[in-house]
Each structure stands twice: as structure tokens, then as C-alpha cells.
Amino acid sequence: MEKRKRTTEETSMDENKVKKAMSKAEASQVFASCSFSSLGLHPNLCDQLRDRMGFEAPTLIQAQAIPVILSGKHVLVNAATGTGKTVAYLAPVIHHLQKYDPRIQRSDGTFALVLVPTHELCMQVYEILQKLLHRFHWIVPGYIMGGENRSKEKARLRKGISILVATPGRLLDHLKNTASFVYSNLRWIIFDEADMILELGFGKDIEEILELLGSRQNKSVSEEKQISKIAEFQRQNLLLSATLNDKVNNLAKISLENPIMIGLDDKTLQISPSLEGLKSLGSDVENEVEDSEKIARSSNDEYKLPVQLFQRYVKVPCGSRLVALLSILKSLFERESSYKIVVFFSTCNAVDFHYSLLSEFPSLSKTQSEAEALQLFLKCKLFRLHGNMKHEDRRTTFQSFKTEKSALLLSTDVAARGLDFPKVRCIIQYDSPGEATEYVHRVGRTARLGERGDSLLFLQPVEMDYLQELEKHGVSLTEYPLLKVFDSFPLYSQKQNVKKFVSVEMHPWVLNLQKTLESFVTAEPKRKKLAKDAFCSWARAYTAHRGELKSIFMVKKLHLGHVARSFALKEQPSLVGQSFQIQSKKRKRDQNQKGLSKKRKGARKS
Numbered sequence: 173m174e175k176r177k178r179t180t181e182e183t184s185m186d187e188n189k190v191k192k193a194m195s196k197a198e199a200s201q202v203f204a205s206c207s208f209s210s211l212g213l214h215p216n217l218c219d220q221l222r223d224r225m226g227f228e229a230p231t232l233i234q235a236q237a238i239p240v241i242l243s244g245k246h247v248l249v250n251a252a253t254g255t256g257k258t259v260a261y262l263a264p265v266i267h268h269l270q271k272y273d274p275r276i277q278r279s280d281g282t283f284a285l286v287l288v289p290t291h292e293l294c295m296q297v298y299e300i301l302q303k304l305l306h307r308f309h310w311i312v313p314g315y316i317m318g319g320e321n322r323s324k325e326k327a328r329l330r331k332g333i334s335i336l337v338a339t340p341g342r343l344l345d346h347l348k349n350t351a352s353f354v355y356s357n358l359r360w361i362i363f364d365e366a367d368m369i370l371e372l373g374f375g376k377d378i379e380e381i382l383e384l385l386g387s388r389q390n391k392s393v394s395e396e397k398q399i400s401k402i403a404e405f406q407r408q409n410l411l412l413s414a415t416l417n418d419k420v421n422n423l424a425k426i427s428l429e430n431p432i433m434i435g436l437d438d439k440t441l442q443i444s445p446s447l448e449g450l451k452s453l454g455s456d457v458e459n460e461v462e463d464s465e466k467i468a469r470s471s472n473d474e475y476k477l478p479v480q481l482f483q484r485y486v487k488v489p490c491g492s493r494l495v496a497l498l499s500i501l502k503s504l505f506e507r508e509s510s511y512k513i514v515v516f517f518s519t520c521n522a523v524d525f526h527y528s529l530l531s532e533f534p535s536l537s538k539t540q541s542e543a544e545a546l547q548l549f550l551k552c553k554l555f556r557l558h559g560n561m562k563h564e565d566r567r568t569t570f571q572s573f574k575t576e577k578s579a580l581l582l583s584t585d586v587a588a589r590g591l592d593f594p595k596v597r598c599i600i601q602y603d604s605p606g607e608a609t610e611y612v613h614r615v616g617r618t619a620r621l622g623e624r625g626d627s628l629l630f631l632q633p634v635e636m637d638y639l640q641e642l643e644k645h646g647v648s649l650t651e652y653p654l655l656k657v658f659d660s661f662p663l664y665s666q667k668q669n670v671k672k673f674v675s676v677e678m679h680p681w682v683l684n685l686q687k688t689l690e691s692f693v694t695a696e697p698k699r700k701k702l703a704k705d706a707f708c709s710w711a712r713a714y715t716a717h718r719g720e721l722k723s724i725f726m727v728k729k730l731h732l733g734h735v736a737r738s739f740a741l742k743e744q745p746s747l748v749g750q751s752f753q754i755q756s757k758k759r760k761r762d763q764n765q766k767g768l769s770k771k772r773k774g775a776r777k778s
């Protein structure tokens with residue numbers, strides 16, 4: 173069995189960093205020094221939080237948010253990932269609902285609506301609700317989401333769901349088509365991961381939902397009263413996210429009335445109760461005009477990241493990316509017996525290819541007996557998650573990865589937001605995230621609630637300007653010692669006492685592993701097809717970067733032959749390459765024509 177050597181330098185560097193981070197984490201004080209009951213929550217609910225959930229004390233954000241939410245005001249919460257925002261909004265809702273006298277009944281319909289962007293988040297919030305409601309059996313939790321059986325959902329809505337967790341598209345569908353869905357008592361609308369809901373293009377749906385529910389802030393009071401006939405209380409809307417952007421500003425404006433801001437720095441705030449100049453949530457970010465009444469400025473905002481998170485980047489030439497990924501994963505899993513890692517990819521095809529590769533790629537073996545034993549290169553439980561998977565498979569992956577102590581999850585951005593996988597120690601962004609907000613949410617899957625976490629961002633030499641993009645938001649990364657990782661592997665077919673290698677591409681470990689990977693992938697037509705499809709969709713995704721990022725992630729700057737190597741292909745797939753080049757030529761031609769017609773228009777105007 174091959175053993176990896178760890179340099180003492182590497183070990184002491186890591187240990188120092190751990191110590192430094194842990195003291196930072198302690199200093200950051202994740203928990204407040206008060207109790208849940210001192211925040212005004214009902215004793216039964218406090219018992220439930222302690223006995224069922226194991227929560228002894230509130231987190232800082234819970235201590236800040238719970239009393240304000242209990243007071244009935246509209247609230248915008250901006251707090252770092254993994255700080256306990258879910259309980260911050262669910263606990264006050266449950267507190268109020270359990271107090272209703274006479275007790276609420278299923279026939280009263282829905283009192284609280286939690287809108288979330290993804291299925292996984294929908295399930296996660298629902299599960300937390302189930303635990304919190306254990307002692308309050310008359311308050312019924314439920315969920316509706318795209319991809320589920322509509323008629324079963326209709327039946328559940330007919331029976332009555334007191335607190336409903338939903339994805340926007342499916343909610344809108346039921347609001348329009350399920351006559352037995354009672355929402356006349358609706359008191360709370362909560363947007364969890366508000367910016368992602370909008371990023372996913374649900375802006376128009378949200379506007380329509382707010383209209384239908386009579387909760388759009390420019391509705392006249394009489395109209396609102398008509399809709400909320402039975403409700404004796406005023407509506408309370410809550411908006412939560414770890415990152416804010418212009419679209420959230422607009423959503424805040426149309427859904428929140430005189431909101432209280434929690435977790436937002438005064439300097440970056442301009443609270444505007446004014447409802448004038450509302451823009452459509454469905455419009456493109458690029459098309460949005462500068463607005464002087466922003467609730468939170470996004471352009472130069474510093475994002476809040478957990479202080480105990482070590483953020484590093486690794487600079488890898490394109491053709492060596494796959495070898496670098498596999499080597500880093502191997503070294504991490506060999507270092508510790510229990511280790512949970514999430515690797516983010518840009519496309520579903522890329523996840524499928526890497527999943528298939530890692531599920532079967534054998535260990536590079538020195539001896540015949542080792543080869544016969546068929547050891548895998550990576551000895552860890554492997555999972556994958558992406559939007560093209562069947563819902564049932566997504567659910568199983570989500571649940572299984574949650575409970576594993578040591579495992580690797582390969583995922584697209586469906587896992588980037590809000591998901592709470594316990595004990596994830598490291599996040600690897602193999603494909604770059606695009607917007608800085610995406611970076612923040614991806615790394616937010618680790619270092620949750622004061623725990624230690626590492627993150628590693630893969631960048632090619634031509635993409636290094638992305639670090640400056642992150643710097644603009646106060647995010648700074650240190651370099652990961654990649655060559656040291658390669659040096660620590662035994663070099664078969666080379667003399668053991670070799671000199672230090674200076675270049676990543678020419679490192680014997682890299683050359684050897686790359687060659688083996690290429691032979692492995694090209695030997696099996698199915699695997700080769702997965703690699704080709706992944707290559708093709710990767711290149712398409714690469715051209716889809718928006719705004720300023722276009723000048724950093726330029727496909728023009730890439731050598732497509734090297735990109736192919738990163739999918740263990742010996743050559744750039746010619747057909748894909750040609751069609752890709754035709755596409756990019758066409759795009760260029762279109763851009764030139766656009767530029768020309770703009771110039772012409774300009775000339776006509778002047």
C-alpha cells in the first residue's frame with residue numbers, strides 16, 4: 173500500500189494555523205451569554221430547543237433577531253453562513269402560533285410561509301420545523317416544491333398546513349390552481365436565502381406571489397384588509413441572507429415595511445421606507461439603473477465570513493487540474509481518518525464525469541499483488557448531487573452525506589446555499605464560482621457555528637485576477653503549497669531521491685498520474701463519452717460568466733487542448749471543439765455587429 177509522506181514543515185504550518193483560528197473563533201463568540209427564555213420565548217419552546225435540538229444558548233444572531241421578530245416588525249437579517257438564521261426566524265413564529273387561544277386548527281390553513289430557493293433547503297427547513305414542533309402537535313408543518321406529486325400536495329394543502337415551506341414556482345402554481353389552499357390567515361412571509369431566490373430567476377414569481385397574497389407594500393390598506401379577512405394581526409415579512417445584492421434591495425422594498433436591519437453595518441445602510449421608484453425583480457441585474465435609495469449597498473460591501481475559516485487558493489495550470497484535484501483529495505483523506513469534503517463543479521456533466529472516474533479509478537500500485545487487490549485511488553465514500561438527478565436520488569444523497577463521518581460530495585451549486593451538512597471540514601471550488609456571493613455561500617458549507625473549516629479555490633494562472641475581485645469584498649486568500657503535496661507522493665519508475673521539482677506540469681508524479689488517467693478514461697467508451705460531454709459543458713459554462721468576470725474568465729485565453737487534458741482526454745474532442753469555435757466566432761460577430769449598431773445609433777443621435 174502506498175504511503176504519503178508529510179513534511180514536518182507542512183504539519184507545523186497547519187497546526188499553527190489551527191491554533192490561530194481557534195483563538196479567533198473563541199474571540200468571535202458564536203454564542204450569546206443569555207438564554208433562549210430571556211429572549212421572550214415560551215418555556216416549552218425553550219425546553220424543546222434544549223432537549224430535542226441540543227441548543228443550550230442562542231447564537232449571537234439569534235439573540236439579536238428573536239426579540240425583534242417577536243415584536244412583530246418587518247426584519248432584514250444579514251449574517252454570516254452557519255450562524256443559526258433558521259431558528260432565528262422559526263422560533264418566534266412557533267412562539268406566537270402556540271399561544272393562539274383557541275388553538276389553531278388545520279382548517280385555519282396556513283399562517284406562515286417560508287420561501288426557499290432549492291428542494292434540499294426546503295427539506296432541511298421542514299425537518300428542523302418537525303423537531304421544533306414536537307411538543308406543539310396542533311401546529312402542522314408541511315412543504316411543497318417543484319418535482320413533487322402535485323395531487324398529493326393538493327391533498328395535504330386541503331387538510332391544512334400551519335407552517336408551509338415552499339419553493340416559489342410550486343407555491344405560485346398552488347396559489348393559482350388549488351382552490352382548497354387556505355391562506356386567509358397568513359401572518360408571516362419569510363424569504364430564506366432571498367438573494368438566491370432572485371438569482372435563480374424567481375423574481376417575477378415572487379412579485380406575483382406577493383400580489384396574490386396581498387403583501388406587496390404598495391397595496392392600499394383596504395385591499396390588504398380584504399385579503400386578510402380573518403387575520404387579527406398584521407402581516408410580518410422577514411428576509412434573510414448571508415449576502416445581499418441590488419435585487420434583494422428591491423425585494424426588501426416591495427415586501428418589507430419600515431424594516432429593522434439586523435447584522436448590517438450602519439455605514440453600509442441607507443434605510444428607505446419610500447416605496448417610490450420600485451423596479452421589477454424579474455429584470456436583469458445588468459439592466460438595473462443606479463438607485464439612490466438602496467437598503468444595502470452591494471458594490472463595495474464586505475462579506476461576512478466565519479473567522480475560523482482558512483481560505484486558500486491553489487494556482488494550477490489548466491492541463492494539470494485533474495491531477496492536482498485527485499492528489500489533494502488523496503492527501504486530505506490519508507491525513508485524517510474522518511474527513512468530509514465538498515467539491516464544487518460548474519456543471520452537472522462535470523459532476524457525473526468526476527463521480528464516475530473517482531468511483532472506479534484504481535490506486536497506482538507498485539506491486540502485482542496490490543494491483544490484483546484493486547484498491548481505489550481515493551478510499552472514501554463518494555456522493556454526487558446536481559439538478560439533473562432524480563428527486564429521490566437527490567434526497568437520498570442529501571440525507572446520507574449528512575450522516576456520514578467521512579465522505580466526499582461532488583456537487584454543482586445546488587448544494588451551495590443554506591445546506592447544513594454537519595462536520596464538513598473542507599470546501600474545494602474546483603470550478604470557479606463566478607460572483608463573489610457564490611464564493612461566500614460555497615465556503616459557508618464549512619466552518620459553521622464556530623467549527624474549524626478549510627476552503628480551497630482552484631485558479632489557473634490566467635485567472636489570478638479573480639483574487640482581486642474577492643479582495644473588493646474583503647475576502648483574502650493565501651496560497652496552497654501544491655508542489656509539496658506532489659513531492660509527498662512516492663514516485664514510481666523514478667529514483668526516490670530526486671531533486672525538488674520547480675514546475676507543476678513537469679513533476680514526475682503529475683506526468684505519471686496524468687498518463688494513467690488518460691489511459692483509464694480513453695480505454696472505456698462510456699467513460700470517454702462522459703469526459704467529452706463534461707469538457708463541452710465546462711467550456712460553455714466558462715463563457716457564461718457575467719459582467720466584469722468576463723474579462724477574467726476568457727475562453728480565448730485558454731488552450732482547449734489543455735482543458736481536454738483536465739478531463740483526462742488525450743486530445744481536444746474535435747467535433748465539440750469545432751462547434752465551440754464556431755459558436756464563439758458567431759458570438760464575436762454578434763458583438764461586433766451590436767457595437768457597430770450602437771456606434772451607428774450614437775452617430776445618428778449626435
Ligand SMILES: Nc1ncnc2c1ncn2[C@@H]1O[C@H](COP(=O)(O)OP(=O)(O)OP(=O)(O)O)[C@@H](O)[C@H]1O
Pocket residue numbers: 226227228229230231234251252253254255256257258259413414589590591592616617620621
Ligand atoms: N443556538 C444554537 N445552538 C447550537 N447549535 C445551533 C444553534 N442554532 C443553530 N444551530 C445549528 O447551527 C447550524 C447552522 O444553522 P443554520 O443552518 O440555521 O445557519 P444559517 O445561518 O442559516 O446558515 P446559511 O447562511 O448557510 O444558510 C445548524 O446545524 C443548526 O442546527
